[in-house]
Amino acid sequence: MPSDLPAFTPDRRSDVPIFEQICTALRSRIRSGALATGARLPATRALAGDLGVARATVVTAYEQLVAEGYLMARRGSGYTVCAMGEVELPAKGTPTPPADLSERGDLLLEAGQPDMRLFPHRAWAKAVARLCRTRPEDMLMGCGRFGHPELRQAIAAHVNDWRGIAARPDQVLVTSGATEALDICLSALASNTGAVGVEDPGYPPIRRFAQAQGRRIRDLALDSQGAEVPTTGDGTDVVVLTPSHQYPLGGAMSAGRRQEFVRWAAQSQGWIIEDDYDSEFRYAGRPIPALAGVDGQGRTVYIGSFSKIFSNSLRMGYIVAPEALVERLVRAMRRKGARASAMPQAALAEFMQHGEFYRHLRRVRRIYAERHRTLIARLRSDFSDVGHVEDYQAGMQVVLHLRPEICDQTVTTAARAAGVGAEALSSYSRRAGAFNGVVLGACLNDLDEQAEALSRLRATISSTG
Ligand SMILES: Cc1ncc(COP(=O)(O)O)c(C=O)c1O
Known part of the structure; x- marks a missing residue:
């Protein structure tokens, strides 16, 4: 370490990586006040020379501490120590869980809730810090009305790899969650005269949205293959389905029933809205391809969500529109006003592109x-x-x-x-x-x-x- 810091020698025999040892040494010096707020850290090249390590190792350590809020990076003036307590994150490992979740007012075994304690704080902080350093304006202004271009691109790649849906980034519209996406799709697709087919049992907001828009509802009962298909000509023009994993009963729609829905949509010029909000959670066997991926007629609108994978409070989901519907959905989104926050979108794109998401x-x-x-x-x-x-x-x-x-x-x-x-x-x-x-x-x-x-x-x- 440089002359104004107490000596530190990396232990090369330790299992702890050297960059982590440097982090630990710096953290403890910052916490103890040996490195005061505003103090400038040695240049990465100089410290690497002093310690006899690669410069990249020091850069990694500094970046980690930037992500944790101990250090600030300024172009041209290197790294300085942040005021403690301002943006500090937990120093090690995952955050300590509260002893009893119910003490925080949460209910145990609540359906649809991911465990927020698994949120990848460190990796997320790194992605945000990287953006703040390199292109901060992107977090505030880089977002188009239908989503950040890089996020739309990352989602198009994601649904292609994971769900077998071939779509260009401009077919992807970013929303504030699957729920908002359902509202937008219903508002864009349901006609004033037709009925909306809704699974029974099903996700209650779908019914509420359709009713609020003055639509007629046609209940779709479920059998062992999945939701029943409306009879062509019965006035149903949109159906909302959860084919990968029926909500709330569970179970996947059979391949045969999927084909029947595709045929129904083609024959009645109807639309299928595929709500695939938790498809990432299959615990055995091969992923079941999305209905939108097997619908060669392009009559299925696909909806996905990041709420369950990531955090319910991040509020981010998306629509993948078939070619013929992009304009209509874009108009519905304009009419309703986009609600997805701009700030996390560039970070999420970064997170996906760097593999952290996976x-x-x-x-x-x-x-x-x-x-x-x-x-x-x-x-x-x-x-x-x-x-x-x-x-x-x-x-x-x-x-x-x-x-x-x-x-x-x-x-x-x-x-x-x-x-x-x-x-x-x-x-x-x-x-x-x-x-x-x-x-x-x-x-x-x-x-x-x-x-x-x-x-x-x-x-x-x-x-x-
Ligand atoms: C079937 C179904 N669709 C959508 C959602 C909501 O997704 P989001 O939180 O992204 O709005 C849920 C939430 O539990 C759900 O059960």
């Missing part, structure tokens, strides 16, 4: 797979007297179908009071008495929290039964 995806998928598997095993062993579960080896929630004499609404009201965010399956359907069960989020909680939640749920069922 690293994170692989990590959470592994963790969620274990939680999902364990939840099913526990439900099968401890709840078999009150209901049953199907294992589709995919998705973020699991349904415990209850025996008819146990009322799901009663159970979930009591469970919520006990801190367990189970949803009543019957509330997703318009058919009274057709469904009775609890929808449980498999991803939000670790295995200990899950065990605690299940013991509370078990007690609730016993006390309400």
